[in-house]
Amino acid sequence: MLLEVRNLHVSYGDAPALWDATLEVAAGQVVAVVGPNGAGKSTLINTIAGILRARQGEIRLDGTDIAKIPGHRVCEHGIAIVPEGRRLFTHMSVLENLELGRYRAESRASGEGSLEKVFSLFPILKERRHQIAGSMSGGQQQMVAIGRALMARPRLLLMDEPSLGLSPAVVDDMFRIIRTINERGVAVLLVEQNIHKALEMAHHAYVIEQGRIVTSGKPDTLLGNPRIREAYLGV
Numbered sequence: 001m002l003l004e005v006r007n008l009h010v011s012y013g014d015a016p017a018l019w020d021a022t023l024e025v026a027a028g029q030v031v032a033v034v035g036p037n038g039a040g041k042s043t044l045i046n047t048i049a050g051i052l053r054a055r056q057g058e059i060r061l062d063g064t065d066i067a068k069i070p071g072h073r074v075c076e077h078g079i080a081i082v083p084e085g086r087r088l089f090t091h092m093s094v095l096e097n098l099e100l101g102r103y104r105a106e107s108r109a110s111g112e113g114s115l116e117k118v119f120s121l122f123p124i125l126k127e128r129r130h131q132i133a134g135s136m137s138g139g140q141q142q143m144v145a146i147g148r149a150l151m152a153r154p155r156l157l158l159m160d161e162p163s164l165g166l167s168p169a170v171v172d173d174m175f176r177i178i179r180t181i182n183e184r185g186v187a188v189l190l191v192e193q194n195i196h197k198a199l200e201m202a203h204h205a206y207v208i209e210q211g212r213i214v215t216s217g218k219p220d221t222l223l224g225n226p227r228i229r230e231a232y233l234g235v
């Protein structure tokens with residue numbers, strides 16, 4: 001198993017945000033974590049990325065426990081994150097933002113290879129590589145954030161609400177891009193409020209509510225569950 005999360009507990013000070021979370025991502029899969037605002041989705045993904053520390057539990061990548069290694073070293077194991085809100089350096093160029101993703105030794109050694117791969121996925125970023133990132137559209141800025149994460153040549157890409165704030169047509173583009181990235185061999189753990197879109201493309205999904213994973217399964221099974229339909233799809 002590429003990623004195994006076991007019995008993860010995370011708190012902010014004394015306030016628990018995630019209880020006993022257990023989930024898996026197999027190599028080559030897209031796994032979605034869906035749930036309402038404040039359910040703990042960002043907490044989960046930020047803990048896997050090493051940005052937050054778990055109070056208890058295991059996070060294994062290809063069998064190696066990464067829960068206790070320093071956050072800045074987690075990326076060396078092949079995990080990259082596209083954070084909520086993109087977190088670009090908006091006064092820097094597209095190219096400078098992409099180059100900042102080159103924090104893995106493997107990626108630094110790849111020379112122009114990593115950059116050319118990102119440009120082949122997003123030709124517009126090549127055309128606009130000298131443009132200031134903050135002057136790009138929302139969808140293009142999301143492409144820069146995804147491109148920056150891919151510069152690290154991850155095996156597992158963590159994505160926190162990539163569709164947030166984008167128009168419906170751009171959201172469709174974004175999900176097509178995620179599919180292409182996955183087809184190129186990168187596993188994706190996708191956190192989304194847009195349950196419909198996320199379930200459409202995921203191989204497996206988890207539903208999280210108030211800090212607990214309440215159910216999981218194949219997207220078709222979840223979509224056939226009347227409680228899930230009523231709570232999340234309003235039908």
Ligand SMILES: Nc1ncnc2c1ncn2[C@@H]1O[C@H](COP(=O)(O)OP(=O)(O)OP(=O)(O)O)[C@@H](O)[C@H]1O
Nearest residue numbers: 012015017035036037038039040041042043044193
């Ligand atoms: N820095 C923080 N300090 C204290 N509590 C926090 C902090 N960040 C999140 N929380 C709390 O932890 C819980 C889970 O939040 P989290 O951001 O993980 O949810 P989410 O599912 O990602 O929601 P959203 O979709 O709104 O980002 C919430 O109750 C939230 O208020």
